[in-house]
Amino acid sequence: MGSVKVEQLTKEFSGVKALHDINLDIQEGEFFALLGPSGCGKTTTMRCIAGFEQPTSGEIRIGDQVVNQIPPNKRSCGMVFQSYALFPHMDVFDNVAYSLNIKQLKTSHPLKRLSIYVRMFNKKLSKYPTDIEDRVRKILEYVELDKYANRLTSELSGGQQQRVALARALVMEPKVLLMDEPLSNLDQKLRHTMRTTIRRIQQDLKITTIFVTHDQEEAMSMADRVAVMKDGQVIQIGTPTELYSQPATPFIADFVGTSNILQGKVISSKANQSIVQINGKQIKSTYHTDKKEVNVIIRPENITILSDDTLPSELDVNIFVGEIKESTYLGSTVRYEVLIDESTLIVDTSYFSGRGILTEGTKVQLAVSSERVLLI
Amino acid sequence: MKKRKALSGLTIVKILLYIFFGLFLLLPLFSVFLVSFTGQPMNILGALTNSNIMSSTIEKLKGFSLEHYKEIFTNKGYYAALLNSLWLALLVSVIVIIVCIPIAYGIARTKMPFKKTISALCTIPLIVPTFISAYAFIIMFGRSGWVTYIYQILGGDGLFINPYSMTGIIMVQVFFFFPYALWPMVAAFKVSDISLEEASRNLGAKNWLTFVTVTFPLAIPGILSTVLIIFAVSFSDFGSPIILAPKDLNLLVVEAYREIAGFFNWAGAAILTVVMILVAAFFFWLQHLVTKNRNYGSVSGKPKLQKLNDNKILTRVLSAYSAVIVLVPVFAMLSIFVQSIATTWGKDPLPNGYTLKHYQTIFTSSLGNIQNSIVLAIGALLLSVIIATFISYFVVRQNNAKLDFMISIPLVVPGIAFGIALIQTFNTAPLQLTGTALILIIGYTIRRLPYMIRSTMGTMRAIKQDIEEAAINLGASQLTAALTVIGPLMLPGIAAGSILVFITVIKETSISILLAPAEWAPMSLAIFQNILRGEYYSAAAMSVILVVLVLILQAIANKLTKKQQE
Structure with a gap:
């Protein structure tokens, strides 16, 4: 097991920068997600760690060791590929045993090697030693595939193939487990089960895990910490709650959950009281800012629709008056688009607030606590 | 990964491949090129090792x-040879196209009767070496041929067609090369957009008008590309001219062979070789230009249901016509078979008697030739398997353009030209290989490698990159990954490809005739010499054995490729 440290990693593909000054410090036993839209460089970062890409500059450490010069087959990074990359000519057992065979191959006498090659080609011709047999059986039991040991991988379902890939990576007891969009080929329901399975296994084995995904929900629900990437750069690293409540940029605010992002002029800003002007209306926020122009971020669920007769008594609540433009029923919540002056605010309310669904054109009053008005 | 400096196993393999191609492909061609300027034999390898040389x-x-x-x-012989060769190739390619259009249309777009049988018979010409086909034409059209007999009974005078003439060579090439053009044309007809034809019919055009104005023009690029292929194939063909060309008909391949085998005229042979290569290369290049942006093999989307023409008169005429064309090679092969079991066969339609004596002779006195053929073919096969597997790997996985280019060279170089280049380069120390089995095997391998590689590269492309990366990630070196994962996955492709190599080596004429020493004479050389000596009956028997061997192997190869596609 080991920590992973990436320092000032840069990668160019024929002159085009794919990664720009990536710094990551992943603790031993941590479940770390690389999150970003496609083309952001998350997979390239992972491939650099695995050794499939050679960094243009920068340093990668696994444990205490700088691995830049170590070839991918000696890095001890177990990888689960997006397509699983199972060997189609081998059955489940042989797939999982592959790394153990290779390991034995490297340490054996040349004559013995031939029998290992023969075994990898067809195990009927040359038997597995009991220690390998036991280890493979054990890991297959662990991922609940022991009954399928002699099936060809093409005869398995997507979720089972996924678990074979996981078992194959885990059996060699790697220092780091790398997973490249492992859930993207599964259907919605299976994806949810596999999330829990993977998280459980990771917690169980306490194995340092790096997980690449474009699905923010996946990253937020599984990882201890998440690095959000965009255009080859890391924009923010934090726990899921940090990313949600304190996004570093409007991009993250929008990418991690839904946000209302408004441009405003800063009128005044003190330690915990700022006043920002948007479309001629002043808005209070408890956040401090040094900028003159800011992005004002308000999460849809932090906006409440007031009943006609109640007027808020607190001083630090912002009130908007607007008109419902559109409503979408999402099951437990209702999402409204409310037109206020020229801008539109997205508002999420509970369907069970007793009001039913408001129709288009209804005039409403909205309230947002100044604590919930983020300034970036 | 690629930039690693340490010499990994794969890097060594790559260097060995470069040395192999440098030594046995580039060096011979380069040295023939030099000789064509200096007019004297060169020994470049010797020059590098010995200061006197x-x-x-x-x-x-x-x-x-x-x-x-x-x-x-200025040399009238050479000039005439070049013109004659070009003229021959041009005539053959034009005639082949004209002959093929109706058959291709019939197979692709109509419900003509006996379509399957006709398609199956179309493969026969491909398995017969051209010098055997040429010899078959002598049996049929020669002075004592049965066609001549029938012709004279019907009141004809002299020969129906003189096989020993330009016409004879054209006939052989047309009837035995047409399948090369047929299948691409069938594909071109199948691909052309049905909806366009429906549109044309919808606008009021009749069937034949639709064919002339829409179907045919759409197939033109495909047809043009086949014309160029046939041109190059006919231009490079050695088998039929060497048997049929009369003394007063100069053709480049024959002239080059005579210069080297008859007079040891290095300068003349070298110039003819260079000219041959340049012409063949030019036409292959043209063909490449024509097909560059088209891919007839892969039609995107689901195959559309084609409406096949079922006009009774049209399909029957097409079927009858196709049968006539297809039956000529069949009759040619039957003639050889009949001759092989004939006691004597003179000026009559059928032999005087039947015997298995000729086969007996072959199995007692010429068994060595069959063994040689098989040993040489196995040697070339093993060498091809190894080289093709690794080259496919380097070309597909590492985008190695140099190797990709290198393996396309043998496609362009006519066999006789390559043979002359090999003799010229390796007939003296330090690497005196002329007259050994090794140079024969190497020559066969290089010449037939492209066919093998086509097969292995296809399989390699089907193996996804991440499968190999997974193996490496699990601790395997690149070489181990190649041996344990890529190799086993490629087996079907390798098997099919190697049988193809085996077949083509057994059929190979030009290299065998030029390079094979007496003790390593393969079947093709033995047949050739028997024909020259006038021992027609044993030549026929040996030909039958060769064709049967090829037929069996071809059937196995077809089975294998079918399995792979499933």
Whole structure:
């Protein structure tokens, strides 16, 4: 097991920068997600760690060791590929045993090697030693595939193939487990089960895990910490709650959950009281800012629709008056688009607030606590 | 990963491949090229190892001039040979196209009767070496041929067609090369957009008008590309001209063979070789230009249901016509078979008696030739398997353009030209290989490698990159990954490809005739010599054995590729 440290990693593909000054410090036993839209460089970062890409500059450490010069087959990074990359000519057992065979191959006498090659080609011709047999059986039991040991991988379902890939990576007891969009080929329901399975296994084995995904929900629900990437750069690293409540940029605010992002002029800003002007209306926020122009971020669920007769008594609540433009029923919540002056605010309310669904054109009053008005 | 400096197993393999191709493909071609300017045999390898040879080589290089190239235009023989060869190739390719259009249309777009049988029979010409086909035409059209007999009974005078003539060579090439054009044309007809034809019919055009104005023009690029292929194939063909060309008909391949085998005229042979390569390369290049942006093999989307023409008169006429064309090679092969079991077969339609004596002779006195063929073919097969597997790997996985280019060279170089280049380069120390089995095997391998590689590269492309990365990630070196994962996954492709190599090596004529020493004479050389000596009956028997061997192997290869596609 080991920590992973990436320092000032840069990668160019024929002159085009794919990664720009990536710094990551992943603790031993941590479940770390690389999150970003496609083309952001998350997979390239992972491939650099695995050794499939050679960094243009920068340093990668696994444990205490700088691995830049170590070839991918000696890095001890177990990888689960997006397509699983199972060997189609081998059955489940042989797939999982592959790394153990290779390991034995490297340490054996040349004559013995031939029998290992023969075994990898067809195990009927040359038997597995009991220690390998036991280890493979054990890991297959662990991922609940022991009954399928002699099936060809093409005869398995997507979720089972996924678990074979996981078992194959885990059996060699790697220092780091790398997973490249492992859930993207599964259907919605299976994806949810596999999330829990993977998280459980990771917690169980306490194995340092790096997980690449474009699905923010996946990253937020599984990882201890998440690095959000965009255009080859890391924009923010934090726990899921940090990313949600304190996004570093409007991009993250929008990418991690839904946000209302408004441009405003800063009128005044003190330690915990700022006043920002948007479309001629002043808005209070408890956040401090040094900028003159800011992005004002308000999460849809932090906006409440007031009943006609109640007027808020607190001083630090912002009130908007607007008109419902559109409503979408999402099951437990209702999402409204409310037109206020020229801008539109997205508002999420509970369907069970007793009001039913408001129709288009209804005039409403909205309230947002100044604590919930983020300034970036 | 690629930039690693340490010499990994794969890097060593790559270096060995470069050495192999450098030594046995580029060096011979380069040295023939030099000889064509200096007019004297060169020993470049010797020059690199021995200072005396070096100084004499430099001396020879001083005689570098374009003088010898003038000979092409001043030496009447050479000039006529070039013109005749071009003329032959042009006529053959045009006639083949005209002959093929109705058959291709019939197979692709109509419900003509006996379509399957006709398609199956179309493969026969492909498995027969051209010098055997040429010989078959002599049996049929020669002075004592049965066609001649029938012709004279019907009141004809003399020969129906003289096989020993330009016409004879054209006939053989047309009837035995047409399948090369047929299948691409069938594909072109199948691909052309049905909805366009429906549109044309919808606008009121009749069937034949639709064909002339829509179907045919759409297939033109495909047809043009086949014309060029047939041109190059006909231009490079050695088998039929060497058997059929009369003394007064000069053809490049025959002329080059005579210069080297008859007179040891290095300068003349070298110039003819260079000219042959340039012409063949030019036409392959043209063909490449035509097909560059088209891919007839892969039609995107789901195959559309084609409406097949079922006009009774049309389909019957097409079927009858196709049968006539297809039956000529069949009759040619039957003639050889009949001759092989004939006691004597003179000026009558059928032999005087039947016997298995000729086969007996072959199995007692010529068994060696069959063994040689098989041993040489196995040697070439093993070498091809190894080289093709690794080259496919380097080309597909590492985008190695140099190797990709290298393996396309043998496709362009006519066999006789390559043979001359090999003899010229390896007939003296330090690497005196001429007259050994090794040079034969190497020559066969290089010449037939492209066919093998086509098969292995296809399989390699089907194996996704991440499968290999997974193996490496699990601790395997690149070489181990190649041996344990890529190799086993490629087996079906390798098997199919190697049988193809085996077949083509057994059929190979030009290299065998030029390079094979007496003790390593393969079947093709034995047949050739028997024909020259007038021992027709044993030549026929040996031909039958060769064709049967090829047939069996081809059937196995087809089975394998079918399995792979499933």
